[in-house]
Amino acid sequence: MTPPVRSLLHPSQWPRWIGSSLGTRIVVLFLGLLLLVQAASFLAIRASIDRNARASITDELQVGERVLTRVLDQNAQKLAEGASLLAADYGFRAAVGSNDADTIASVLANHGERIGATVTALLDTGFHLRAAAQPGLQELLPVTQRLAARALASKRASEIVVLGQRPFQLVMVPMRAPVVVGWVLMGFPIDQRLVDDMHALSSLQVSLQVRADAASTWSTAVSTLPLATREQLEKQAALSLAQVNGDNLAAGSAALTLRLLDNEYSGRTVMLAEHDGAAVSALLLRSVDDAVAPYRQLQLGLAALTLVGVLVFGIGSVLTARHVTTPLRRLATAAERLGAGDYSTPLRGLTRSDELGDVARAFERMRENIGEQQDEILKLAYWDPLTALPNRLQFRNAVRDAIVAAGKAGRTVSVIMLDLDRFKHVNDVLGYRFGDLLLRGVAERLTQQAVRGGDLVARLGGDEFAVLLAGLDPATDLALTGTVARRIQQAFDAALTLEDQTVDISASLGLANWPLHAGDADVLLSRAEVAMYIAKRRHDGPMVYDPALDAASSQTLSLLSELRHAVDHDELRLYLQPKLALGNARVVGAEALVRWQHPRRGLVPPMEFIPFAEQTGFIRVLTLWIFEQTAQMWKRLHDGGQTLTISVNLSTRDLLDPELPQKFDALLVRHSVPAEAFCLEITESAIMDDPQRAQATLDKLSALGFRLSIDDFGTGYSSLAYLKRLPVDELKIDKSFVLNMEKDLDDARIVRSTIDLAHGLGLTVVAEGVENAQVWELLRELACDEAQGFHMGRPMPAAEFARWSTGWSTRQAMTVTLGKGPDVAITLH
CATH class of the missing domain: 3.20.20.450 (EAL domain)
Known part of the structure; x- marks a missing residue:
């Protein structure tokens, strides 16, 4: 089943290569629309040319019919005048009066030759053949009988007849002395000259078709068509002509269409004469291809113009497609960069004033906003927003990096983890806002008074902080870590004054060392935390991790069950x-x-x-x-x-x-x-x-x-x-x-x-x-x-x-x- 046109216009129904890119679709769409319009115009023009050509041919055939009729009438008039001159000739009348047969025959022959008549004869008053310049004219007697009636009525008569499969035009005029003493009959054949003259006058192809009697078929007497075409005409058109002429005897003419040697002809058949089955028909033909030929140049010019238009439109559509798709490709590339995490590369094409420029500027604003949000997310992911210290994730990464660096340099790493005492009580009594101020004050005191310049201080969450001591000498690492821990304790000896409130604060500290206490960062942090909780429970100062502490801690894992x-x-x-x-x-x-x-x-x-x-x-x-x-x-x-x-x-x-x-x-x-x-x-x-x-x-x-x-x-x-x-x-x-x-x-x-x-x-x-x-x-x-x-x-x-x-x-x-x-x-x- 053929899909509907609407579905064919949908991009999903297009070939894969057409739908591969927007630029290709734009070019194909532009060229397709142009070709569609040009094809419609071409077909409309061609149909109009064909229609007009056929109308022009019809007019030409009608004119040709009138011209043929006029020519035959003029020939009959000329023949009648020649016969009248012969009938009025004194010597001819004298020879007729003296019944001088030789003289009569000689005058008929000479006069006929002078005017081009091939048939000259003298009939008596009873319309019987009396003398003739040519032998074998007895077959004209039936014709003379038909002409006699019209001649008596109009003093002259003419008719086209078939003699020996050839068409002839006859004329009969009376000979008076002073009464009618006989009738002069003259005739000439309708031959090649006449149809050539017709062809020269009208550009029509003219063929005279004759039929001896009703039982005979039509045959071509003379024609302007080439011989090969004439032969095909006799083979192909005999039946058609018989049908047309049989159907249109009363009308006298009829239109027909023939195809001869791959050429289409529009024609018109004109019945010139028909008596007792014998007939003469003139077939006027005009080649449709020849009539349209002058317009073919127009069609060729239109085709050439179409090719030029396709070329121009192709170039224009490619440029337009690039004008549209280039910024879109930039947007796609920028989107891929965003997907890959690159938020720093700005987008080009922001100066365009069209819709694509608006899209580009909107995308650039989105990139900037996403970049700002990403920076904020990264800041929230790695920094504590309250104290501006590194958070647990960044501290863990820093510990991991410090361990890697220390392993290469033959150094050690220590972690001090501390938890504030009574912080929840401060929050409950003085409020959460004051608790936040206290955490900021603790962070400031740790970074400015307690640790060394290269140590990293982080807030792990709640009231829990940690200090990273990296690159320590294995010979003095624990002693140095203990010194820093005591400095942290001493930093809390002085009360904190915040908003006219003085708060005494203390902290429980746990210490752990790599590689002494742990083999990686996570275990190191865990063991520092174990030491811190033991210190918090014992209230006995900083606590260095001991495996025994971990054993007691591991026992609690199954304690609940x-x-x-x-x-x-x-x-x-x-x-x-x-x-x-x-x-x-x-x-x-x-x-x-x-x-x-x-x-x-x-x-x-x-x-x-x-x-x-x-x-x-x-x-x-x-x-x-x-x-x-x-x-x-x-x-x-x-x-x-x-x-x-x-x-x-x-x-x-x-x-x-x-x-x-x-x-x-x-x-x-x-x-x-x-x-x-x-x-x-x-x-x-x-x-x-x-x-x-x-x-x-x-x-x-x-x-x-x-x-x-x-x-x-x-x-x-x-x-x-x-x-x-x-x-x-x-x-x-x-x-x-x-x-x-x-x-x-x-x-x-x-x-x-x-x-x-x-x-x-x-x-x-x-x-x-x-x-x-x-x-x-x-x-x-x-x-x-x-x-x-x-x-x-x-x-x-x-x-x-x-x-x-x-x-x-x-x-x-x-x-x-x-x-x-x-x-x-x-x-x-």
Whole structure:
């Protein structure tokens, strides 16, 4: 099926080489349109030429027909005049009157020869042949009979007849003396001369066709056509002429078309005579090719003009295509450069004032904007926008490059990683904007006061910074790294003053060295970070990486899953440490603690998993486990006749859990334990991490009936305003002030002030860390309410605590004198 024209015009339907480029399509389009217009014009002109030529031929044939008729009429008139002269000749009439046959024949011959007649005869009044100049004219008798009727009517008559397959023109005139005494018949053949004259006059090809009778075929008597054409005419046209002439006897003429020797002819057949089947027809022909030939030059000129136009249009379209595609190629090249990451090469052709110039200028603006954005992206990718220091990615690349360079030069590389202490507290108290100012101040102090000129300082994120020391001497690298670390610490000795706010700031530092501690940049950074976190936990100055630190760190990788396993498989153990009233030495409560009986590691100390649980958030699960185990223990003690208050520690993550009160309340209901049976201990730092959320949680817990206690009071940074607003019932003095208060007057004063402050606020005071009788007695004298420590009892499993508490109660009746040395201590234990 042939596709529609619309689909063919679509570029997808074009040959592949045409659609390969815009320039080619423009050239093909321009030339195609030109050729299409020229072809349409050529066809229209050719059709018009053909139409006009055929119309002109028709006119020529019609004129030729009239000319032929006029010529035949003129010949008949000439012949009639010659016959009239002969009929009026006195000598001829005298010879006719004397019936001198020889004279009559001689006069007919001489006169006929004089006027060119080939037929001369004398007829009597009855139209019978009387004398003739030529023999064999008996066949004219039928013709003479036809002419007689017209001759009698018009005094003369003429007719074209066929004699011996030749056309003749006859004329008959009367001979008078003074009456009609006979008729002079004269005739001449219509021969080659006549058709040649016709051809000379009209440029028409003339052929006379004759037919002897109805049974005969048409044949050519004379013709101006070449012999070969005449022969083909007789073969091809006999049937057509017979049909045409047969159909148009009444009309007298008819048009026809013939093709002779590959030439087309327009023709017109004229019936000259037809009697009793015998007929004479004149065939006028005009070659269409010859008629159109003069116009062929016009067509050739148009074709030449078309070729010139194609050439001119081709050159013009190529120039136009280049004018269009050259800037487009530039745009494509520029786009490829942009794709390859080259944003610095400007685009040419910006001065053009056309649409392509607008596109080029828009593209150039896009290039500039993308370049600026790329520069900004690269800056954000490699630089810290807050401090203008290199970020973690750039620092990591710098460490990698420094290691490569050091390896070639036989040098070493060290990294110092530091993390600010209490930065979150500064953010919470003074706001994030001040925190940003503090980070900028730290960056400035590090770069200007702490490190050497060639060292690289970077901010890795948050409050974490790093220093790169490259190209170090292997003999002194660790010593030099330690020196720089101490200079960093010293730089933080002086407080920072920002917007009239003075802030004391410190940092935990971790040190690692290549190739001593790591084989590549990533491991070096990781081990410096491990050392930094150990330093942050120990608060013991800069920490140099040690493989033992990494072993402890690797243990924590599986710690979370092991903790989950411990909760699910009863590996955790509840321990209780008693709390005694200083006034009567009665057991009034206990602090709930957790221990982990690991199947492979044995008894895991709390410091090895409690901080990790706090970091990962698993402390919430541990808190709920301790609370539920404590509720069950309290229930057993209560059923055994002991009513105590058991303290449970809450972490920062516990206080930030808005659903904690509901969880505790559900456990209380499940085990039928009142909220008053618990005292929830919280540290000052836990409150200060998010005071608003912490207070909201404490308010809900207090509303449920829980007692609340501030643990490790005196070691945090809270203000009395917070202490006033919190719904607490108890203060627990940190053991660092209690342990040596009998020897340290300052510690004793702090304890006294804290007791007085708490009592002034209506709070119960608990002192932890009581390890001898002197401290017990001193606390009792200071009116401290309760005490907790190894002097009375160490943390013990819950079952053992039940037995210990029962035994202690049975001995309460004894008089306890705490100042009597070992006996009293043994009794208390």
